[in-house]
Amino acid sequence: MMLRIRRIPLDTLRENVAVLASNCVALRPEAFQAFKRLEVHNGARSIIASLDICHDHSMVAPDEIGLTEPAFRRLGVQEGGTVTIAPARSPQSLEHVRAKIVGETLDKHQIESIIHDIVGYRYSDMEIAAFLVACAGFLTTDELLHLTFAMADVGNHMTWNGPVVVDKHCIGGIPGNRTTMIVVPIVAAHGLTIPKTSSRAITSPAGTADTMEVLARVDLSMDEMRSVVEECNGCLIWGGHVNLSPADDILIGVERPLNLDTREQMVASIMSKKKAAGSTHLVIDLPVGPSAKVRDATEAMRLRKLFEFVADAMKIHVDVLVTDGAQPIGRGVGPILEAQDVMAVLANDQGAPADLREKSLQLAGRVLEADPAIRGGGGYGRARQLLDSGAALASMNRIIDAQGRAPGAAVAGPLTADICADADGIVASIDCFRIAQLARLAGAPLDRGAGLMMLKRVGDRVEAGEPLYRIHSAGESHFNFAVDAAGEVNGFALASPSLQRGAAQ
Amino acid sequence: MMLRIRRIPLDTLRENVAVLASNCVALRPEAFQAFKRLEVHNGARSIIASLDICHDHSMVAPDEIGLTEPAFRRLGVQEGGTVTIAPARSPQSLEHVRAKIVGETLDKHQIESIIHDIVGYRYSDMEIAAFLVACAGFLTTDELLHLTFAMADVGNHMTWNGPVVVDKHCIGGIPGNRTTMIVVPIVAAHGLTIPKTSSRAITSPAGTADTMEVLARVDLSMDEMRSVVEECNGCLIWGGHVNLSPADDILIGVERPLNLDTREQMVASIMSKKKAAGSTHLVIDLPVGPSAKVRDATEAMRLRKLFEFVADAMKIHVDVLVTDGAQPIGRGVGPILEAQDVMAVLANDQGAPADLREKSLQLAGRVLEADPAIRGGGGYGRARQLLDSGAALASMNRIIDAQGRAPGAAVAGPLTADICADADGIVASIDCFRIAQLARLAGAPLDRGAGLMMLKRVGDRVEAGEPLYRIHSAGESHFNFAVDAAGEVNGFALASPSLQRGAAQ
Structure with missing residues (x-):
């Protein structure tokens, strides 16, 4: 039986939600309450959606189906068009999740099928939570490798000319730690390729993408990104349109509200993106402190080894720096306040925060060591030369202009x-x-x-x-x-x- | 800042959902996307709700907050009234869930605080899933005891006159296995107190409450239940209004869609209700078969021992019967078809399903052994006597009339x-x-x-x-x-x- 589509102007984020009238002509929606999962077909495509029931028939009539924003968009339909519905079968890969929950170890194929179904929006948030919690309990190093490769495989893959493509990543957790926006222009000024994609803040007050957006456009497409990197050697964009790890985008949406930040998930998340991004050399900033993500040296060493293990399997040169995470870096915390710190460091302002400058030079130095032409240990000196000479600032301005300089002044909250x-x-x-x-x-x-x-x-x-x-x-x-x-x-x-x-x- | 309440006619089941306009005057709802959790206060009460964002301001205006059915009901407000909102703090007990996820063992107090927050609707479905999956990984016997007692403690507690209060429970999974509706009238006819509450079907085609509802009213209040039991020695009602284990009602709602049916959860679920119901003697039907919940004798023995361990701690006499779960019992599967089987057995009809009759007699016999006046091994004979003589049928008719006989004829689907x-x-x-x-x-x-x-x-x-x-x-x-x-x-x-x-x- 066909149901007419009604668009429900509700944004339910990740989760597809469909709404049926309590007296729906096609079936009795209460019958689906226990499952809450419905398959919606429109000939060409089908999605799995969670079900809400509506008691007001002016909102959803008995011969209609309401689709909230993500469901409407993903099904790619028109309002007034028709669909058929059926009770959703559980994705088969949920069997593997259940096996993992009770302590089994999954193989490559099983993990791939789970990631494939998650990326296809076939898992409810509850089901994703079940998978993540089961993995948080334990994950063998083999499972971690399979997971990381599976996550990289479902994303876009970028390739670059030349044998060296560098990247820099911080595991996060330290307010104001906006070194990326200083490292990238230094490295680009030197001439290495550094096509940097960053995330927006999820639970933090600013991601690199949010801070860069104060200065320039960041929502670039893959082609636009490529042209900026060709012109400037580097870029500072938001990863959202480049779709390097769609699985990670979904998993993070469930991990964060649950505050489930395990070592293994962190490594899989970061390394899957680096592989998809075509990086050959990667410097990781791993801050350690009593209120940082990593609390002590033992934990830091375990995490470092996990990064090294996965990077080796991916043939990525990785250099993990354990840094001081005892307090915020720089002065500002928040997009505009942090952008002001960054530009002060690049402009060699007298009042620029010394800690942000010093940490950025350390990291940039380590990234520059990826260049065979740099003498061992000479990275830091070269970085400092590029910053002090104004070359880094000029490089930053090139990148800002290439991405599209933000109009207007950025003013701190009044x-x-x-x-x-x-x-x-x-x-x-x-x-x-x-x-x-x-x-x-x-x-x-x-x-x-x-x-x-x-x-x-x-x-x-x-x-x-x-x-x-x-x-x-x-x-x-x-x-x-x-x-x-x-x-x-x-x-x-x-x-x-x-x-x-x-x-x- | 106050927001006016708008009632959204959507039934979102367990989960409280609040809807803010994308241009809400009180705060920018996108800021809450990562958390999706909002605290809604109305002076007297507050609830935690998940957040959806609405782009159609005729549905929710900028100075309004939409509340879906359960949130509206639980906050106990009027449409047009006002509330204030704030970002929700995570319930503190989520720290214990996280500890459990990474392999720690929880103490009594920690488990109590989790159950308390779940019953207070302070957990999202994702968070409940995280707790259940963490418990499914492993649960010590001490943790199982704490969980069962904590679940019993948050429900209503019933007390009965007399030293013996019997009960009978099947772990489920066998279609048509409607023995309870035969056991209760037999036992009540004998004179033992058997205040039976049952569930409705969640993932099965019929629960005892659904089947009994074909014959009589089942949604009795605690007082009504008490008066039926005083008159008839027993009852066959739906447990929904008696609220013996509100925690279980919520946990089951997440367990079932995840198909997370662990031994420990099953024991906690059943035994918490039996304790709250004031049972002193309990017979458990544990069907074993290749497509039953319990697949083999080893598994059955482990489950039996778990029941015995918890029952001993609760001072409930338990008798676990391992039964044949190789195929459906009786002929009908579904409320009316099963009710017909039950009444045929009670009426001693020639065509009544012999397997349903025999299994019910076995179970009733074991329940009757709780009566000190019954000679050891004499329960089965007494049960058969009560069934063959028509005393059980008369007892069933008394119970049906006391609960309220259903009007009209019950006819199988045409x-x-x-x-x-x-x-x-x-x-x-x-x-x-x-x-x-x-x-x-x-x-x-x-x-x-x-x-x-x-x-x-x-x-x-x-x-x-x-x-x-x-x-x-x-x-x-x-x-x-x-x-x-x-x-x-x-x-x-x-x-x-x-x-x-x-x-x-």
């Missing part, structure tokens, strides 16, 4: 509040996670000017009432969320100034 | 098709899972007359073209689903008649 020390003391620690959360509550990354301006660093002496950081926000609701939350827990721990540093710990 | 053998042979096996699935496709349990009438049993000789079973359906779509599916795989395996039985296997 609503501001200083969060102050409640006693005299020495800054003993700064909670990176809390700082990111507060910047996010202030409205970042969507309010590009929202975020935090850090005014004190670990080891600084402060007096009671002295500002620790400034909250910037554009809207009242977000401003209040952030100020209230900072009033509860401001993320700074102070040690008594009367004690010696050693004794304060 | 659309019928016989599914026939495609060759001569001997029925070697019947796939219980497939039979249940076909009955469900035919429309059971919601079409009460839909389902299957089984015409052949394992060991029967059949000729090509001879009917194996008859499909009954009330609506054309469902009828076609079932007939088409039975045409593909009919669930019967035939052995060649020319071979000896031994050789055919």
Whole structure:
């Protein structure tokens, strides 16, 4: 029996949702409540959708089917067109997920079939969560390899001229750590190919793509990206249109709300993209600190070895740098505030944050070592030369112009509040996670000017009432969320100034 | 900032869903996409809801918040009233779920806090799935005990007069296995207290509650249940209004679509309800067969021991019967067809299914042994006496009248098709899972007359073209689903008649 399509103007994100009237002519929708999964066909294509039931027949009539935005788009239909429906069969690969849940090890083919079904939107969010949790329990190194290759295989693959294609990646978690936007122009100025794609923030207050977008267009297509890289040796774009790892895009959407950030998932996510991107040399920034993603040296070593293991299998040269992740890097936290830090470093401004400059030079130096012409250990010096001479700034401006310079001025959020020390003391620690959360509550990354301006660093002496950081926000609701939350827990721990540093710990 | 409430006539089942306009005045809803979780307050109460975004402002205006049915109901608000919103904090107990995922063992307090948050609708479906999958990986016996007690604790608790309160439970999976509706009247006729609550079908074609509803009202309140039990010694009602294990109701809603039926979850689910129901003696029917939930004797023994371990901790006398689960029991599969079988057995009709009668007598006999006055081994004889004498039928009629006899006649679905053998042979096996699935496709349990009438049993000789079973359906779509599916795989395996039985296997 045919049902007429009604477009429901609801964005249900990843998940396809179909809506049937409670007195639907084609079947009794309550019969599907336990499964909640429906197959919708339109001759050419079919999708699997979760089912909601509608009691208001002006919204969905008995001979209609409502399709929310993603379902409507993925089925590629017209409103008023017709479809048929049937109870959805579970994707066969769910059997492998169940096997994994009860402790079995999956082979290459089984993992490929799971990833294939996930990319085809045949898994519900619950089913994706089940797969991720089962993998989080344990994943053999073989399973990790299969997963990474399977994820790389379902994406687009890029190829580049020349034997050396470099990349740089940070595992994240440190607010303000926007080194990529300094490393890329340095490396491009040297002449190495660095076709950098970045993500937008998901749970952080700014991704590199969000920050770069303050300065230039970032939503480039594959062809546009290629032409920028040909002209400038490098680019700084959002990976969203390049579709390097569609599986990862979906998995991350479930991992993040569950806060499921396992070593193995992280490696599979990053390395699948690097393989698809055609990288030959990769430098990974792995910050370690008490509130960073990686908490201690042992954990860092295990993660480094996992990267090395997978990179070797992929024939990618990898260089993992364990860096100091004890506190935010630079001053700004949030797209515009971070972009200001980046441009200050590139312009060699006197007030530019020294920590951001130094870390970027270290990383750029390691990336430059991929060039056979650089003498061993000479990467750092070359990076510094390119930055100090203004070559890196010129390179950045070339990239900005090639991608499309953003019009207008970027201004920090006009609503501001200083969060102050409640006693005299020495800054003993700064909670990176809390700082990111507060910047996010202030409205970042969507309010590009929202975020935090850090005014004190670990080891600084402060007096009671002295500002620790400034909250910037554009809207009242977000401003209040952030100020209230900072009033509860401001993320700074102070040690008594009367004690010696050693004794304060 | 206050938002006006708009009721969205969508039933999103378990999950609270809130809808904000894409240009919402209170905050930018895209900011919440990664989390998708919102806290909605109305002064008195607050709920956590998942967020959808609406692009049509006639559906949800910028100063409104749309609440789908469950969210609207649980917040207990009026349309047009106002609420405030804030980004939802993750329930703290999710930390314990994450710990469990990575292999830690949880203590009593941690498990209690998880169950408490789940019952408070503070977990998304994804988060519930994460908890269930983590538990499916491994659960220590201590964790199982804590889980079972925690689930029992959040429900209503019933107490009964007298030292013996009996119950009977089947773990499910065998179509037509409607023994409860015969055991309860026998036991009640004897004079033991058997306050039986049953579930409706979730993935099966009929639950005991669905089948009993063909004959009588089943959605009784706690007080109504108590008065029926006082009058009749027993009852046969739906557990939905009695709220014995609200946690289980929610967990099952996620377990079933994931097909996550672990031993431990099954034991926690069943035993938490029995504890809350005040049972002192419990007989469990544990069918074993190649297409049953339990496949072999080893598995059955492990499950039996798990039941015994938890029952001992709860001070409930448990008697686990391992029964033959090789094929459906009785003839009918589906509410009305099964109710007809049950009444035929109780009325001692000549054509009543002998297997259903015999199994019910066995189970009733074991339940009756809880009566100290019954001589050891005498339960079966007493059960048979009560059935043959018509006392059980009279008891059933008392229960039906006390609960409220259903008006009108119950008629099997008028659309019928016989599914026939495609060759001569001997029925070697019947796939219980497939039979249940076909009955469900035919429309059971919601079409009460839909389902299957089984015409052949394992060991029967059949000729090509001879009917194996008859499909009954009330609506054309469902009828076609079932007939088409039975045409593909009919669930019967035939052995060649020319071979000896031994050789055919």
